[in-house]
Amino acid sequence: MTSGELHTLTGAYALDALDTDEEREAVERHLAHCAACAHEVRELSETAARLGLAVAEPVGQELRAEVLRRIADVRQLPPVTVPAGRSFGTALGTRRLPRWALAASLAGAVTLAGLAGLQYQRAEEARDRAVRAEASAEAVAMVLAAPDARVSTARLADGAVGTLVHAPSLDRAVFAAAGMPAPPAGKVYQLWYDDSGTMRSAGLMAAGTTSSTTLLEGPANRSSGIGITVEPEGGSLRPTSAPIATMAMPKA
Structure with missing residues (x-):
């Protein structure tokens, strides 16, 4: 060279x-x-x-x-x-x-x-978000259409309305909220399963909207109900505040 x-x-x-x-x-x-x-x-x-x-x-x-x-x-x-x-x-x-x-x-x-x-x-990243959203929508539809789906509706704080749907055959649950006030800046609404007094995270509600439908994370059959707390952005491993609302699992 x-x-x-x-x-x-x-x-x-x-x-x-x-x-x-x-x-x-x-x-x-x-x-x-x-x-x-x-x-x-x-x-x-x-x-x-x-x-x-x-x-x-x-x-x-x-x-x-x-x-x-x-x-x-x-x-x-x-x-x-x-x-x-x-x-x-x-x-x-x-x-x-x-x-x-x-x-x-x-x-x-x-x-x-x-x-x-x-x-x-x-x-x-956009493709991954679309795939996850589509999978979540399909799972929500399966819970709502399940033959054994049970539904309960309750009035929450500040005039909001919550609907809880539980499908025991799928061991899944869906929570829909309407009229929820926006959480404080830097905070999110987090959903929890109530396992005989022990709170287990069930995911975060969608931010930036007063109405949302959330497929709860994890098995639902062993829980007696759900709770909603206000947590820092990203959520918490354990509740850091008292629940602003609770709902019992719907009965057959």
């Missing part, structure tokens, strides 16, 4: 993108004797680090469409070939690619890769 070829590998070395260990070792030996390339590697490494720590911003659909259009329209430049006996720097008329241009190319490549990864991650 010639000295001229080693000059062209500083960008790949800075991104740890060399194909072989032999190439990396050759570049490192070259950097020990080439102050210009060593300085270039430091600059490119610092640029890559700053880009990696940058806060990602949402990308508009227009930019994505333009990038995809240009990928199909713009041809890639052919590689520069070096005649036998001439160094890469001589083939370019002793001019090397300016460091700012190489850094800009690196920044563009890293940015596009980051944008693509961000879009993929958000799409995957």
Whole structure:
């Protein structure tokens, strides 16, 4: 590998993108004797680090469409070939690619890769949320349609109305609330099963709405009823406040 070829590998070395260990070792030996390339590697490494720590911003659909259009329209430049006996720097008329241009190319490549990864991650998260919501809706429908489903309705605090549905054959329960006042800032409504006086978490009610339907988490058959408490965001392992409402499991 010639000295001229080693000059062209500083960008790949800075991104740890060399194909072989032999190439990396050759570049490192070259950097020990080439102050210009060593300085270039430091600059490119610092640029890559700053880009990696940058806060990602949402990308508009227009930019994505333009990038995809240009990928199909713009041809890639052919590689520069070096005649036998001439160094890469001589083939370019002793001019090397300016460091700012190489850094800009690196920044563009890293940015596009980051944008693509961000879009993929958000799409995957949206898909997972949709799958979970669909599974929960199907489970709620099964409880409500169960042949042995039992239903009770009660008036809760502040004029809210709660409906509890229990399907013993499925060992599941569903709680629906209407007219619930918004919890205090930084708080959520948490549902609990009452297992003979021991409260067991049954999940959180949906935030930001006065009416919601919640598939209670965990088995329902061993519980005598449910309670609702006000808890910190994210919920608690044990109730931290007295129940604002309780309901007994509906009887057959």
